[in-house]
């Protein structure tokens with residue numbers, strides 16, 4: 495199928511992109527195009543105008559802002575045309591961003607990551623995909639620009655609003671990492687083809703040296719769930735030592751409180767079972783990782 499006719503504008507600079515977006519309420523931002531173009535071609539989506547931001551200078555940076563031991567978490571500031579492959583290359587060099595690196599490695603293939611942008615993966619606001627859970631577990635923030643103003647907001651708000659509004663451009667994404675001593679895990683089930691995705695889970699765990707839990711985020715990404723962290727399951731870990739029983743209890747609570755949906759790939763019940771299994775495995779990995787600096791597994 496062919497896309498419905500649309501106009502095309504290759505933005506010269508950021509000001510140009512924002513002005514054109516402000517004047518055209520039916521416009522869509524074109525980044526890597528890996529999600530947008532198939533949507534237009536299948537006519538699940540229409541856009542009167544595509545504003546191509548790929549040649550806008552100065553938007554492709556990936557900057558690592560260091561955290562201090564015991565201090566604030568390290569942060570990656572990612573411009574909106576930075577490719578997922580470039581982000582992965584930087585994240586893989588910084589132990590504090592190992593959770594982001596693990597998530598990116600599950601997103602499509604190396605070829606997909608060469609083209610797709612991280613900002614595009616957030617802006618598409620798909621609740622059942624990896625970035626949705628990562629936004630909940632890492633408190634990712636976005637810088638949203640309009641012709642008239644700029645504001646920073648929690649990336650999760652974009653999911654609640656099904657993406658940026660008319661005239662808005664996600665100019666940058668800020669991804670905090672893990673502090674030294676925090677544990678994390680990222681697990682996904684399904685093939686790497688787009689659409690053959692069964693579900694997954696992201697976990698971040700802050701354990702006291704005596705084994706008690708100071709905080710836990712458990713966020714599944716699975717059809718039917720909105721990608722938010724499961725508060726009850728996370729809180730259940732903080733009521734005593736994080737042992738095998740506590741992990742099982744949290745996994746059962748996660749399976750009970752997650753919302754799942756059936757589709758051609760799997761039933762809602764199967765996905766609920768998957769969440770129980772993945773949360774249990776992820777928590778075991780995360781606890782192991784709390785024993786090494788920046789969450790390295792100590793063997």
Ligand SMILES: Cc1cc2nc3c(=O)[nH]c(=O)nc-3n(C[C@H](O)[C@H](O)[C@H](O)COP(=O)(O)OP(=O)(O)OC[C@H]3O[C@@H](n4cnc5c(N)ncnc54)[C@H](O)[C@@H]3O)c2cc1C
Pocket residue numbers: 522523524525526527528529530531574600601602603606609610611612613614615617618623624625658662663664665686687688
């Ligand atoms: C084989 C295959 C497998 C894939 N697997 C996965 C996967 O496992 N997980 C996953 O998350 N994705 C997956 N994808 C999608 C891929 O990662 C996309 O690149 C990504 O989701 C969107 O990034 P993009 O740069 O291509 O955005 P585009 O397709 O250009 O845009 C996506 C949406 O976001 C909007 N947008 C983009 N950038 C901005 C911005 N800066 N400001 C405002 N709005 C913006 C667009 O208007 C559009 O609505 C897969 C794709 C393929 C082809």
